[in-house]
Amino acid sequence: MTPPVVKIDNLHKIYDSGEVPVHAVRGVSLEIHKGEFVALMGASGSGKSTLMNMLGCLDRPTKGSYLLDGIDVAKLDRNALADIRNQKLGFVFQGFNLLSRTTALENAELPMLYGRRRSAKEMRDRALRCLEIVGLANRADHFPNQLSGGQQQRVAIARALVNEPQILLADEPTGNLDSKTSIEVMGVFQALNEQGITIVMVTHELDIARYCRRDLILRDGVIVRDEPVHDRLIASAEMDKIRLAEAAAKLTSA
Template identity: 60%
Template sequence: MAAPMLAVRGLTKNYRLGDIEFQALRGVDLDVAPGEFVAVGGPSGSGKSTLMNVLGCLDVPTTGSYHLDGESVERLTADHLALVRNRKLGFVFQSFNLLKRTSALENVELPLLYRKGVSNREARDRAMDALKAVGLADRWRSHPNQLSGGQQQRVAIARSMVNDPVVILADEPTGNLDTRTSLDIMEVFQGLNARGITIVLVTHEPDIMRFAGRHVVVRDGRIVKDAPNAPASARAQVAALAARGED
């Protein structure tokens, strides 16, 4: 097996809510290899969001180690974490989190604007390529309020991949979308994964987990299940759905 892209050992995370100390993670070990498509499931309050925040370098663990692309990141400063997020991570959120009153293209450009040595021209070209990859090249001028939920999420996916991250972290990316649109989005993710991009996806919907190559289930701050999965093809399902619609 190749050196893991993400390597987590003995990860714990405690929160203090007033006087109560709350243990969100109680010792998590996880390796994700390059090119994997991992779905992280579990009920709400299981700690999967906390795990996602730590994996996304938005938060630091209380104890334990975290190596991302060979670099130890568990004790970095806020600025250094920002640099890691900018260089190595792509985010897709449940609520899309696009900037309002800003065009699709400019939304996709955003991560590149915070990177030194990328010219305006280059940022524009790369953002356009990313929009092409999600099939929205013709909507580059549109603002988020002119796009459907599925289209907004595609823009967000384009934004997450524009900086060539080592891993894309998706937090309930289909949570705000209907079944049909969810399938579309999963097709996009599977397409990206087929191109070798590592994806870690958090969801509590079993329907969505089917499309990942590996299932990790978290409960009460611990991993209770970690097993490979034969992924279903989102493209086939979309086609099937379309065929049924034609009947």
């Protein structure tokens, strides 16, 4: 069996900025293998965002070890962490976090500006290919404010994919979207996962978590449940159902 992409052992995070130190993550051990699609759930304050930040190498654990693709990232400095984020991780945020007044294509090119040297043409080709994967190749020269929320989130996914990361990390990617658009975005994630891309996603919506393969529930900084998703939903089938329902609604109203 191949070594896990993520191997976390007894991870702790203590914030001591206030009067009382806050023990946000209290000893999480976890392995994520290549090709998994993990939903990370929990109430607010359960430590899921903190865990996600550490998984994303945006934050360093107070205690414990974190092996990402065999590299112990707990001890790396700021710049080395930046390189890891650039080469091994892809981020999708709740608020999309696209650069405004910058085209979809340029947004998708962004991580390549900070990676190894590439020609302008190569960067453009790669960004276009990733926009194609998320179905937005024809919107490459649109600005974020000319795109719908779902389309903006798909641009963000294209940006996350552009450096061929080991893991795609999504922090409430459907939090700002309506249910139909959410299913659309989950469809993109499922398609990517089918192609073998590892995805870890934070969500607090149960029905969104049902599109994943593995469900982790966090409470008070520890994992309280870790099980495969039983009644898994398939985005394309759900979209068909919605379309049928909409058509029926049109018929009755007409």
